[in-house]
Amino acid sequence: MKTLEDIENLSIEELEQQAVRAAAPVPDGLQERLRQTLAAREIAEAARPRPTRWIPYASLAVAAAAAAIIALPQRGPKDTFDDPRLAYAEVEKAFRTISDKMNSGLDIAREAGAAAEIPQNVLNKIQTK
């Protein structure tokens, strides 16, 4: 039995010789089994469906389109007015439109409220009689 010190003192050649001498025996039929395994893997690889040729190109096109939408600066619309006073007048008009529409909504709500009061008034009259 060699000590650790003995092993450290051995040259590379001696170590190689020791390794060859101590090599484990190759099991029977290992080479054949390896060959069969590799052949089976090759058959499986061949049977796997290959991606259609156009898919990589289509993916690239989609990626390019997405990148263009995200990265390219979006050209904004042109201002309708050059004069800020005219623009102000238009903003005022827009707020008036919004208010008018809101007002018409409130009118509907008032009408609905008045209509809802009719049955209550009838009930009140009946109760007072």
Add this chain to the structure above:
Amino acid sequence: MKRIFALFAALLLTVTAFAQNGKSIYQKYSEAENVSAVYISPAMFRLIGKIPNIEVDENSVNLSPLIRSLSGMYIINSENQSINASLRSDVERFIKTGSYELLMEAKNDGEVVQMYTMGTEKTVTGFVMLAVDGEEVTFISLDGQMPRDEVERVMIEAVK
């Protein structure tokens, strides 16, 4: 590879869905026939804000305080029957994709008015109005950092 392709397609669809906003609606319909369109850019709003004394007559609402908080306005008024349905559905999609809340809805004899706001309790960052009156569809979109109190004040004043 199929998964990558599907992923890119989904990404593209998502990007196009998010692209639906006031600007895209304006750009899509502003050139159509029987459509009047107005766009006021953030730069123009800054210019309006610099007008020293905006004359406000007795019957008008003083918008000066609110103007400074606005950064964009899109208006589409369409009397074009062939695009009205599409305009309505685009606006509805825009409302759904954004985080807009219904402010008011009124329906009467075929007239529909819907108003939506986006923002916080104190600030309105987006306002959208869709009004359908017979053959006329009006879409107004406002962007900015508008104090909610100020927006309400202006509307109440205008109603008076």
